[in-house]
Every structure is written in C-alpha cells, then in structure tokens.
Amino acid sequence: MDKQLDRSKWAESIWSGEMDPDKDLVETNIGLVKRFFEEVWNKGNLSVVDELLAENYVDYNQPPGAPRGRKGYKATVTMFRS
Numbered sequence: 001m002d003k004q005l006d007r008s009k010w011a012e013s014i015w016s017g018e019m020d021p022d023k024d025l026v027e028t029n030i031g032l033v034k035r036f037f038e039e040v041w042n043k044g045n046l047s048v049v050d051e052l053l054a055e056n057y058v059d060y061n062q063p064p065g066a067p068r069g070r071k072g073y074k075a076t077v078t079m080f081r082s
Contacts, residue, residue: 044081046074 013019
C-alpha cells in the first residue's frame, strides 16, 4: 500500500472489494518485518531504524542508563552486532 494513499481512497478500495485488507495488510506487514530484520540486524543498516520506527518509539526492555527511543535501539543493535 502506498504511503500517500489517503484514507478515503483506501476505505473505498476495501468496500469495493478491490483490496482485501486482511491479506494485503498482512503481506505488507510481513514484508516490513522481514526488511527490518534483514537490513537492521543482518546487515547493520541503522538508517532503516529511522525509517521504520516511530519518532516516539519506546523500548521497555532497554537496560538502565541506555539511550531512549530510536537512538537506544540503534545502540542495542550495534552492541549485539559487535
């Protein structure tokens, strides 16, 4: 699904039967998760963290004193990859 598709057109495509939200959105989400793990964890491409994690991302499993948000996530990836 295109990021720029407005909600009314998206809803219209669901109601018309043109798009199956269960199938289409599940496939989109699976693709995003696969891309995230391949790029970030396997290849170390930390720019994808900024692209796919929200600006207000919160990791509730960060150790005490670790940076918060996307910066902290990147630090964790870097630590595990090194």
